[in-house]
Amino acid sequence: MWLSKRALETLSQNIRRIVDGESVDLLDNREGPLSILRNDIQTLVRMKQEQADALRHDKERLKDSLSDISHQLKTPLTSMMVMADLLETAPPEKHAELVRNLQTGLTRTQWLTDALLKMAKLDADAVAFNVRKADAREIVARALEPLNILLEMKGQDVRTAGEAELTCDVRWTAEALGNVIKNASEHSPAGKPILIACGENPIAAWISVTDSGEGLKPGQIARLFRRFQGDGTAGYGIGLPLAQTILRGQNGDIEVDGSGLPPHVAELTDEEYSGATFTLKLYR
């Protein structure tokens, strides 16, 4: 093999220019090892640039999320301060109501700070997932535990279908699933059922939640997982983004089918559901 000294020198100069931050096209797209080397270097440069971009993107997101968080916390705090002021001057018969309002505010703030801290931990990769094999039923039961009263109050029956074994962190996955079920409950009318199905295929094991609501349009689906952009009717836009972060952290994802049961769920039930289906997937 013969390589010209000049070609090598030019290549090395060009690499130097890239190191110094210039954008240089290394490719000459010919046959032969030198051209392949050029391509390999170009691929490496592209990967490095991608990493740098991801880092910058993360930083921007952190900045946004900090200002979102402070806004999210300020609103309930301000209203509680007003309530406390009122409590000082209000006649005694009003006290019970004001204290109840204060308590509601505190509970919500507590939930909020909890969720925000979890999200921050996940973002910072400071969560060590305790991965093991678990029956889907165990995860579903755990997710339903804090929600049973809510579901009973709304008369929403939870139906289940299918079976699966998932390799995941049970506690975190149940947390994610719980947020998705809570969302399903909020968007289903009272007295209508919610379907929780699960299954496995060669690519992933999954648990899905289908509600009896009105379904979702593509544009709405795009907004679901953006933080602090809830639809204004329920929640703060934290539950679903948190669930997505948890799944992605474990090499999984959440898929949404806006209306009509997707095939993987439809084959497990004869019933009809009007609403959207959220599928939590964990890749193998």
Added chain:
Amino acid sequence: MKILQVEGLTKVYGKGDAQVKALDNVSFSVEKGEFIAVVGASGSGKSTLMHLIGGVDRPTTGKVQVDGKDIFTMNESNLAIFRRRNIGLIYQFYNLIPTLTAEENISLPYLLDRRRPNPEKLLEILGLLALTDRRTHLPGQLSGGQQQRVSIGRALINDPAVILADEPTGNLDSRKSRSIMELFKMFNRQYNQTLLIITHDEKIALQADRILTLEDGRILRDEAVRA
């Protein structure tokens, strides 16, 4: 980081009265790691768009930049080499080489440069595509779904800047289509692989992050499906 930029792309076939504008001033850009579906009825220009981005055909006017490189400034042979090293192509009818095994077909982009892929990477991809026990089979001994998975492996093996798939599930039943889409989504997430899928099937398109709708050679809509 913009991995693909399409600027004012126009393609006119024929002359005079018989002139047909297959693509009419189409512009859009794609960020690294995006998963995009291009939809439209037949005749809307989506296949023409795919051929131009893939550098298989040349436009009447307009530019396509892949990873910052204006691909139409290259001559045919340079473009062919650029394409096989930087663009992964997946077709409806697989286009596998019948005399090469599944493993060799996947390795093809490397074999053409007289080298071999990293054995670990090859094994990983065979595993993800569930082809490990079919690696020494010839295409004729594989089912349609398996052949399509081989062609996906071939598109992925050398970390191309972008993968273009033209009706990748057009020849498969709905169940197999779904599992092929699952694979695309997994590769998109796992390797931050940029994907552009052309399809006439709305359901398939809804699996992507962003949908471009073409009509009469123009972009009718460009909308995000998920964040």
